[in-house]
Amino acid sequence: MQINIKDRLDSIINNIDQLPSIPEVASKIINMVNNPDVSFKQVADEISKDQPMTANILKLSNSAYFSKGKEISSIDRAIVTLGLKEVKNIVMVIATKPVLDKPVTGYDLDKGALWAHGLLVANISSNIAVLKKRKDVADVVFTGGIIHNVGKVVVSLYIKMAYRDILECVQSKGLSFTAAEKEIMGYNHLEIGEKILKKWKFPPVLQSIVRYYSEPDKAPAENRFEVCTVHIANGLALMAGIGLGSDGLYHEFNQKALATVGLTEPEINELYAKIPEMIKQMKDLQ
Amino acid sequence: MNNILINVGVAQVKASSTPTVLRTILGSCVGICIYDRMKKIGGLAHILLPNDQSSGATPEKYAETAIPLLVNQLIKDGAKKEFLSAKIAGGASMFKFESNIALGQIGDRNIEETKKMLNKLGVPLLEEDVGGNTGRVIDFFLEDGRLKVKASGNEKYYYKV
Numbered sequence: 001m002q003i004n005i006k007d008r009l010d011s012i013i014n015n016i017d018q019l020p021s022i023p024e025v026a027s028k029i030i031n032m033v034n035n036p037d038v039s040f041k042q043v044a045d046e047i048s049k050d051q052p053m054t055a056n057i058l059k060l061s062n063s064a065y066f067s068k069g070k071e072i073s074s075i076d077r078a079i080v081t082l083g084l085k086e087v088k089n090i091v092m093v094i095a096t097k098p099v100l101d102k103p104v105t106g107y108d109l110d111k112g113a114l115w116a117h118g119l120l121v122a123n124i125s126s127n128i129a130v131l132k133k134r135k136d137v138a139d140v141v142f143t144g145g146i147i148h149n150v151g152k153v154v155v156s157l158y159i160k161m162a163y164r165d166i167l168e169c170v171q172s173k174g175l176s177f178t179a180a181e182k183e184i185m186g187y188n189h190l191e192i193g194e195k196i197l198k199k200w201k202f203p204p205v206l207q208s209i210v211r212y213y214s215e216p217d218k219a220p221a222e223n224r225f226e227v228c229t230v231h232i233a234n235g236l237a238l239m240a241g242i243g244l245g246s247d248g249l250y251h252e253f254n255q256k257a258l259a260t261v262g263l264t265e266p267e268i269n270e271l272y273a274k275i276p277e278m279i280k281q282m283k284d285l286q
Numbered sequence: 287m288n289n290i291l292i293n294v295g296v297a298q299v300k301a302s303s304t305p306t307v308l309r310t311i312l313g314s315c316v317g318i319c320i321y322d323r324m325k326k327i328g329g330l331a332h333i334l335l336p337n338d339q340s341s342g343a344t345p346e347k348y349a350e351t352a353i354p355l356l357v358n359q360l361i362k363d364g365a366k367k368e369f370l371s372a373k374i375a376g377g378a379s380m381f382k383f384e385s386n387i388a389l390g391q392i393g394d395r396n397i398e399e400t401k402k403m404l405n406k407l408g409v410p411l412l413e414e415d416v417g418g419n420t421g422r423v424i425d426f427f428l429e430d431g432r433l434k435v436k437a438s439g440n441e442k443y444y445y446k447v
Contacts, residue, residue: 108423108439113311167438176381235380239392240296240334241313244421246439248378249313255384265387272389273335276297276347 002165005158006186012154013187013195020153020196025050026095027201030143033088034203043084044075047091056094057087063284065123066090085139092143093119093285096150104152106159107245112286114152117243119285121145123278124233124271131271132262134225141229144209148230151193151210158185163246170250177250178214190214216257228257232268240275289427294330297347301329301359304429312376312422314393316349316400319373319424320356320409321431322365323447328428331356335392336399349399357407372404373413373426373433373444381419393417413444 012018028046032038048054054075061072061082072078079087101115122145129138162184169180181188193210205223212219212227213234219227235253238244294300294310308330310317321328331352338348345351361367377397383390397416404411415435425434431447
């Protein structure tokens with residue numbers, strides 16, 4: 001293990017100012033939408049306090065991916081037409097883009113690559129939820145898909161320093177890249193991602209997705225469907241080369257995740273074949 | 287010479303001439319680079335799957351249909367079939383695909399169908415950088431047909447045309 005890297009990661013997670021931030025309104029909205037006692041009006045009022053957020057929501061409400069065909073010109077209309085959960089997804093896209101739409105050089109990802117990967121994983125995940133008659137969690141796995149590997153943004157610098165050792169560890173010990181990250185740096189990007197979500201005060205299910213998406217067996221039972229969904233979507237996106245970096249395909253594709261989600265072979269083949277169309281659908285979110 | 291970089295996305299076919307560089311990123315997909323060494327024009331097909339099981343609406347997506355599409359495009363642009371040659375890259379697989387579903391071997395199947403189609407069309411395959419678990423960023427330089435493959439932090443060049 002490279003002790004100096006572990007020490008620096010220790011100090012980063014113990015000083016949350018060093019972890020990325022998102023606008024406060026995003027943390028508020030995600031928790032309000034989960035609370036059955038909160039009304040449409042309260043959410044609309046909360047959003048309206050943030051002028052740039054409001055303008056961006058209206059723009060994305062009319063984008064190819066989110067639009068329902070009708071022109072939307074107010075937050076009230078957006079909530080009525082698209083629903084609270086969809087508006088929350090739009091808030092998440094807007095709030096997390098500045099964090100994720102950056103070069104992540106440790107993983108050899110150019111600007112835009114991590115973001116495009118998150119969008120695609122979000123889209124595949126939400127498709128899986130709908131396909132498996134779990135529309136109730138489609139919005140959760142969408143958000144989870146966008147941010148599942150947010151920890152990469154923080155560990156990138158250290159991956160750069162430790163890359164040769166991590167790859168050596170993958171090849172000599174037969175570990176996945178993520179397991180080798182932990183072996184060499186004392187932490188993997190999933191653990192760091194979980195800390196970031198705690199800072200953002202995101203709900204437990206999203207923390208589980210970020211913490212366990214590459215090791216879904218370890219996820220708490222109550223969130224396992226959501227975690228497995230993002231696990232599968234991430235695997236498909238990487239195989240298609242979207243957001244594929246220096247960690248390559250040194251990742252596991254877990255058999256039990258397919259069983260947990262209940263995806264059949266024809267279903268998974270069809271999802272994979274639809275990836276180019278899903279990328280096109282989300283072009284104007286990039 | 288200042289090269290013009292063109293990114294080729296998944297399920298896209300692009301052809302051009304010097305001073306263009308065609309770039310793509312490959313996981314289990316295969317990138318097929320075909321070059322006319324006399325005319326110095328070439329193209330890149332980035333295929334996702336070996337064969338079309340459905341509608342036939344997107345020939346660029348499949349090795350079976352994208353490769354003939356690319357060859358025809360190059361001939362239309364003035365290439366001569368006898369001067370064409372190919373280099374391929376990609377076709378990696380997930381490190382541990384703990385399932386017996388066919389998608390786990392999609393990289394190998396993409397490579398196999400690619401070779402079959404090149405053979406069928408009589409385009410010689412000169413170089414290949416395929417398989418394994420690594421992602422690849424490839425740059426196909428149309429000034430001389432060389433191919434740069436960046437994988438796991440290392441760069442490798444393939445010059446045969």
